[in-house]
Every structure is written in structure tokens, then in C-alpha cells.
Amino acid sequence: MTDVVSRSVAPGGTEPPALPSSIGDTAVQPDFLAAAPYRVPASRYTSPQFAALEAEKLWPAVWQYACSVDHVAAPGDAFECRLGRLSAVVVRDEEGQLRAYQNVCRHRGNTLCEGHRRGLSELRCPYHRWSWDLQGVLREVPSRRGFGALDMASLGLVPVAVDQFGPLVFVNFDAAAEPLDTWLESVPADTRWAGLDEFRCVAAATTPVPCNWKVVADGFSETYHVQGIHREMLGSMDDVHAPQQIFGRHSVSYQPYGVPSPRAGSDPSPGEVWASFRAVMGDRLGPVDDVDPRPPIPASGSVQDVIADRIKAVQAAAGVDLSRFSTEGILRLAQYNLFPNATLLVWGDMLNLLVARPGPTPETAELVSCAFTRMGRDTVRRPPLDLLRPPDADFGLVLNADVAVLKSMQRGLEQPAFTELVLSSEECRIVNFHRHLEQQLGI
Ligand code: FES
Ligand SMILES: [Fe+2]
Structure with missing residues (x-):
């Protein structure tokens, strides 16, 4: 990757095709x-x-537009997308994979992530500090003994389908959604x-x-x-x-x-x-x-x-x-x-x-x-x-x-x-x- 300030372009694309x-x-x-x-x-x-x-x-x-790829380009980037009443958090994990979750803490339902965040290694709810890794696995519950037998594995973040088209990131709250590529016809x-x-x-x-x-x-x-x-x-x-x-x-x-x-x-x-x-x-x-x-x-x-x-x-x-x-x-x-x-x-x-x-x-x-x-x-x-x-x-x-x-x-x-x-x-x-x-x- 070249870090360029002036824009140097390796040609991509061709002529627009003739219209039918x-x-x-x-x-x-x-x-x-x-x-x-x-x-x-x-x-x-x-x-x-x-x-x-x-x-x-x-x-x-x-499938709806969530943010640009530039918002979540580097591992540890996270972006809160408010889509009417719905809210998703789009994350780039440590392996560079794009992930998205319903933006809610599984303790008492606080919004998990607000705004544009960078350099994250976890998603931590600010209210009582429950914390998930970027793959959505619950890792930490403060004073966990007070919950008795808490099944951590069942309290992962809820995934949202996520994919990109060019520089655009789309999400879909329907886990059984058709792939973005076919959705886009x-x-x-x-x-x-x-x-x-x-x-x-x-x-x-x-x-x-x-x-x-x-x-x-x-x-x-x-x-x-x-x-x-x-x-x-x-x-x-x-x-x-x-x-x-x-x-x-x-x-x-x-x-x-x-x-x-x-x-x-x-x-x-x-x-x-x-x-x-x-x-x-x-x-x-x-x-x-x-x-x-x-x-x-x-x-x-x-x-x-x-x-x-x-x-x-x-x-x-x-x-x-x-x-x-x-x-x-x-x-x-x-x-x-x-x-x-x-x-x-x-x-x-x-x-x-x-x-x-x-x-x-x-x-x-x-x-x-x-x-x-x-x-x-x-x-x-x-x-x-x-x-x-x-x-x-x-x-x-x-x-x-x-x-x-x-x-x-x-x-x-x-x-x-x-x-x-x-x-x-x-x-x-x-x-x-x-x-x-x-x-x-x-x-
Ligand atoms: S609501 Fe998130 S930790 Fe309590
Ligand atoms: Fe117009």
C-alpha cells in the first residue's frame, strides 16, 4: 500500500457501455x-x-447503506450507523474482516458504541463495562459472581449481515438475507x-x-x-x-x-x-x-x-x-x-x-x-x-x-x-x- 497525499492513479475502469x-x-x-x-x-x-x-x-x-469503507478501513475501526430506529455498529476486526452487530449491550440494553471510533481492541459498554472482542464474543463481565451461573457463550453480540459494494458498506438486519451482490441486481x-x-x-x-x-x-x-x-x-x-x-x-x-x-x-x-x-x-x-x-x-x-x-x-x-x-x-x-x-x-x-x-x-x-x-x-x-x-x-x-x-x-x-x-x-x-x-x- 502506498500512502499518497497527492492522488496518483493506477488506471481502473474503461468506457461506459452503450445503452441498451x-x-x-x-x-x-x-x-x-x-x-x-x-x-x-x-x-x-x-x-x-x-x-x-x-x-x-x-x-x-x-440491505441499506451504512457507511463508507473509509470509515472502517483499519483494524480496530468502528462506526455507529443510525438507520432510523435501528442502530448497527460496523467494525473492522484484527484480521481485517468487516463485521457488524446490532448496537446494543446484552446486559441491560445500552447502546454499545457511539460515533466513529478508532484503534479499538474490544467493544466495551460504558455503563457497567461488559466487554466483547471484535468477533462479538463476550469476554468480561465485572463482578461476574453476582450473576450466578452466567452462560457467557450465549451472550455474544448479535451479528448483522455486512458487505461492501465499491467504497460503500451495506448492512442488513435480516440474518437470512440474500447476498448483497445479488440484491444489487x-x-x-x-x-x-x-x-x-x-x-x-x-x-x-x-x-x-x-x-x-x-x-x-x-x-x-x-x-x-x-x-x-x-x-x-x-x-x-x-x-x-x-x-x-x-x-x-x-x-x-x-x-x-x-x-x-x-x-x-x-x-x-x-x-x-x-x-x-x-x-x-x-x-x-x-x-x-x-x-x-x-x-x-x-x-x-x-x-x-x-x-x-x-x-x-x-x-x-x-x-x-x-x-x-x-x-x-x-x-x-x-x-x-x-x-x-x-x-x-x-x-x-x-x-x-x-x-x-x-x-x-x-x-x-x-x-x-x-x-x-x-x-x-x-x-x-x-x-x-x-x-x-x-x-x-x-x-x-x-x-x-x-x-x-x-x-x-x-x-x-x-x-x-x-x-x-x-x-x-x-x-x-x-x-x-x-x-x-x-x-x-x-x-
Ligand atoms: S447496560 Fe451495558 S454493561 Fe450494563
Ligand atoms: Fe433536484
Whole structure:
């Protein structure tokens, strides 16, 4: 392993594969075109009974994102994952194996581990100091004689299924769960080109938000709202020629950037495309103040190529060689919706994860947003920055609009006359989500 501060990359990944012709070339998904809209009961977003059903039948039975591999990279690392009411502690044991346990002390039920811990050789409850080794075996009970004949072997920590996909750690409270690899359906194969193992988590921010967790997840499951709350994106992102694919429980949207949307109105000039991209994703072009507001377009080039070349140059200056990727590999976003609550955004140079977790009531949730940077496959993983951010924090131009709409959505959903959501085939990933949610809940 090389401990690198500047990012040097051994090439991984190839070009993104061509999209299957069966999914069409627009966001209107052929398989979901229906004579009438899909309707979903609004009470799923407001009812305590529905939230209780999810607590009983959804969350304990699905693979869900817990933390990044960077959070638990070294032996003795432990990370507490609060997943709504559920809590798991993910641990890297002395042999380097990833393990996870229900985060509860088997004495009187205290939470065993809080926050991010490093250099542990045991998991010790702070209340009365019962202690387990990292394999979950109970090793020490203070003043044990007072318990009489205590069967230590029966009081091991309760394991939670744990596995990783690229730099993402997932857990499942169902001990009989299918393996993560098959749970993820075609997503690992579809992302292979991007070499996800090269990405390192640099920051993970948790934000309490005033809405149901599904309002958050829905907002990252369609591009229909770009024309509404992200109009600044229309100059540099084609939300119309953005085909969607349903794998099964998971789905994806492929979105071309560096080209204007047909919804932008009059045909934007290359200068307007450049300005839109600079405003929406300025950091990918380098520090915004350093980026020329006019595109340096040669007579024979396209603005999309100029943007992709600029991103490659920015990455090359940081030691990351992206020369193996074409313009499409850099500028076609693949946005995966991982059932039930995670959205993974894959680009050649960048990886982002957005996770919606339920709050203590149906009208509260947590948004977890994680930023990953491409580094060498052998680059030592370091603990990312964990942040707690208020909902009025500055998340950047686009995400600010997504967060701002959450509150007004929930207030609307609570109105007595609003009984059903009305969904188009352009919102097929939300429809697909609800179909699988129904299956999971036995509706
Ligand atoms: S509750 Fe953990 S040792 Fe008592
Ligand atoms: Fe959005």
C-alpha cells in the first residue's frame, strides 16, 4: 500500500457501455407508458401506521447503506450507523474482516458504541463495562459472581449481515438475507466501467429535514423537476434525452451533461452552455473564480469536449489520469436509485451518494450526502469528515433547491384534499419504487 497525499492513479475502469436500445432515448420509459397516470396514496407519506409498517417490514429486511469503507478501513475501526430506529455498529476486526452487530449491550440494553471510533481492541459498554472482542464474543463481565451461573457463550453480540459494494458498506438486519451482490441486481455490472474501488469518501454530511424520507428519495428519482426548480441546469443538462432503466427493485437514469435541454427554449450558444455548466458544477472545472466565463472553444471542437477536457486537466493536475475516458465517460451521469433509500451518482471523475433515512415521526427524515474523490486503487483510506449540517446550510446551487422544496412538499402532502400522487412514465423510478415497497410490506 502506498500512502499518497497527492492522488496518483493506477488506471481502473474503461468506457461506459452503450445503452441498451430497449430503454429508448428519452426519459419517457417505454415499459411504463400507460393510458392513465399511476396513483399512489398520499397517506404513505404522512401516516404513523404506514411508518410503523415500514419499521416492521422494510427496514429490518433490506440491505441499506451504512457507511463508507473509509470509515472502517483499519483494524480496530468502528462506526455507529443510525438507520432510523435501528442502530448497527460496523467494525473492522484484527484480521481485517468487516463485521457488524446490532448496537446494543446484552446486559441491560445500552447502546454499545457511539460515533466513529478508532484503534479499538474490544467493544466495551460504558455503563457497567461488559466487554466483547471484535468477533462479538463476550469476554468480561465485572463482578461476574453476582450473576450466578452466567452462560457467557450465549451472550455474544448479535451479528448483522455486512458487505461492501465499491467504497460503500451495506448492512442488513435480516440474518437470512440474500447476498448483497445479488440484491444489487445489475448495478455492479453496470458500474464496472467506472472502477468504483478507486473512490475514497472525503466527507459525509447528515442533515435533519422536515419531511417523510420518501419525499427525499423521490426527489432524486426523476429529472422531471429540473425544469421547475433547477432551471439554471437546462443550459447544460439534457433532461429529456435521459433514458431510464428499471433493473428490478433498483433503477437508473443516464443524463448527458455539457449539452442543453430541449426545454431550455431558444437554442443556447456554446457560451451559454459553458456558463450554465460553470454555474451548476463549477468545481469540476476548477475553482470557479479561475474559470474563464467564456469557453475556450477551438473552431473544430464542441463545448462538451472542451468541458470534458477541462475536467481531465483539473484532475491531472491533482495526479489523477482520466485520459482513458471519452467525453461521454466524463459527462454522462449514471444516477442509480438503490431500493429503498439510496441514490448513487456515478461520473468518470466523481461519485456522490444521497441517502434518505426515516426520522422519529413520519414527517421527519435525515438526508445523508457523501462525497467521494477518485484516487489510486492502493491509496490508503483515511477517515472522512463527518458533519452535521442544518437544513439551511449551503449545499450548493442545485442541492439547495432540492432541500428547500422538501418542507413545502410535506406541508402539501398533509392537506386533507390531497389523497393521491399522480405520476407519469417520466417518474417511472418512483412508480417502480412503490411497487417494490408494496411487495416488501405485503400490501
Ligand atoms: S447496560 Fe451495558 S454493561 Fe450494563
Ligand atoms: Fe433536484
